[in-house]
Amino acid sequence: MPLPKEETVSVVQLEVPNEKAKEKLLELDIDLAHRMHEHNGKLEVDAVVTPSEIEALKKHGITVKDTLITEQQWNTRVAERESKVQLQNTLEAVEDSVKVLRANHYTNQSDTFLYVEAKTSAGDSSSTALTATWNENGEEKTATLNRFVDYGEYIYHYFEVPISAVPKSVKIESNLGGSATSTVTEWLGADKPGKPNKHYVTNFVDHYMAPAELYERAEQLAKEFPNLVEIIEMPNQTNGYRRVAQATIGSTTNTTVVVSSKAWGHEGGNNISVELKKPNSPNSSLEVLVKGNQIVVNLATDEDGNVNSTARQVVAELNKQASNLITATTYRGNAGEGVVSAASVQLTDNLNAPEEVSREPMTVKAIRIGKHRDGSKPGVLGYAQEHAREWVTPLVTIETAERLLRNYAHDPDTKKLVNNLDIFLVPTMNPDGANFSFYDYNMQRKNMTNHCPPTQSDPGNRNNWGVDLNRNHSIGSAFDGFIGASTTNCTSGTYAGPAENSEPESKNLVWLADTFENIKFAMNIHSYGGYFMWSPGAYDPNRTTLPRPSAGEEAFYWAASDLILNDIQDHRGTVILPNRTGPIPDVLYSAAGNSADYLWYEKGIYAWNFEVGADLWDKEAQRWRAVGFQPSYEEGHEEAMEFSNGLIGLMQVAYNHAKDKKRPTSKAVPGKGTFSAPVEVAFETSEAATIYYTLDGSRPTFESKKLQLAGTREEAETLTINKTTTINWFAVDAAGNIEKNYNPLGKGKNYNSAKITIK
CATH class of the missing domain: 2.60.40 (Immunoglobulin-like)
Known part of the structure; x- marks a missing residue:
């Protein structure tokens, strides 16, 4: 037998689940680095490993959490180090500027916290440190901020600590001399006017439900409320719960x-x-x-x-x-x-579900709710369980459907939503995988379609077959070079499939969006972790994301999120943390080919992602506790209740959007005038609105430049004017209302204009 080919090596971070696994790690004589760190109850160990060693470790429950460096990358590190040294020397030569992005306090189920994000102009250097000071009950407190870098891009510094009293302000100081002070405001805590309707009924789910139960429940609702409900049968049948x-x-x-x-x-x-x-x-x-x-x-x-x-x-x-x-x-x-x-x-197919669970291809169904289901009303889509193991997520849709229908007759707010919206709820996008998760392998993430070649299709791989439906879409996909999915490893947990949109389940979502063009808002319901996110959802190997929303669109995402997250908090005080709220790459990771990106970029639908199941704070242990994909039903029920609140909150956003006929107003700051030096011109708007502008004196249109964000997690950019310039612009809000009734497609001149004269 010839000598085996030499394997490449990588430095990785291993996650070791228990002491027994640690002993096995040492027994296997793996080349360990010197770093071992306990985090969230698990041991993290850095090691130098080959691909075959990684596979051997998996058999003992030891998995790769992160790849720190590959052999191919080593050749570039000397050059990178030199450029970093030069950058650091440049940054340290001058005082940096510090900006406080947010300073919030909030009270969760069991404690009060102070959370701060700040950004320094010298953040690209890891030696730049930020320190916070504040007054707490007459005592000065201090904390060092963590530096958050994702895929090579500096995002911000942050910290979060329990507090005994809410400070009025917090000061952030840099070791390079910069500083900034910000008032501390409440996150999601403002009481809403009025009292909830005491007759509003909730708690309609009492156990985790498999696909057949979900669809049966949907059919029962359609039978009971024929004037308000119809069942939409999607055209692409699944492969079936079969092998x-x-x-x-x-x-x-x-x-x-x-x-x-x-x-x-x-x-x-x-x-x-x-x-x-x-x-x-x-x-x-x-x-x-x-x-x-x-x-x-x-x-x-x-x-x-x-x-x-x-x-x-x-x-x-x-x-x-x-x-x-x-x-x-x-x-x-x-x-x-x-x-x-x-x-x-x-021979056996190794499927353990009882005989009454159908093995045949399934028709995926949506519950359509509305007084007027003819496409004349704005559509709202909530879809769940793209990932099979996320058992709580279908409960959110069923609970929401029940609330809308059973409160319709006596709750004015519910009637308002049902009468003025066209609501689509898909309890499970992945019924085959869900059945497999319930009856065979609870950690099943993907569907059940096996695209593996014969060499990987033995029964030992049966728990690894399938396609990650939330990586199978056509925008920002792994097939186009984006990060966060595999196109080659059919047993990978994030296998994107043999081609974009190859799976019937993915095609069904596309069909929904294509068929019902009135859908303007969507929520992709996942678990777990307590995240609330929107596009862009993917970036390439250079960490270049899909196009960011304009500053106005981003402002609308944040404003709508504030309403939705407040509704989630109302149930039991669960706070979706500030650092888990925002565009996907800013708070989590790149997810190539996800469905929300398809809806936003291809269909223009404002699309969010729930990750239900926020960590629970253990006050006694002073640590967060993860809830998992399949928590005890007691916890799962609470998650369904609070995120049903949030889903109905999205419907309120859609209703407000549809009823918004008020035109935005905007102004340039500073406005027209004569200046002796270059100026930074900012724009203030009466609401979340996109600014279209020109700097060459021409008439602004929808083809003109949009005002963008100043940077990741920052507010709108300013325009640097260093020579005499006429700025022409207009504002458009998310509902399509145009400032001053200006028609960008016509010939009118009722846009805004400001001449900045530089002498």
């Missing part, structure tokens, strides 16, 4: 035969048996006999009566003589030169 029947015959890789039925397991594959039989005579020939569903392989023997049939030979003969029933392969591409042993197996 071919299989068996792995053998104990070592080069002597093993993998057999798979041609028929689905429930359609006859589970009835097939295969026996590798040793004859009682020498010099026997390899022979395959098929009788009904029984396949008998009489193995070849030598002159001494010993079996001499190899796995490769058995595979070839099975495929020749029993191809009407099965296909056979060696184990994961092995040459199969080892001699097989006698054995007898019964």
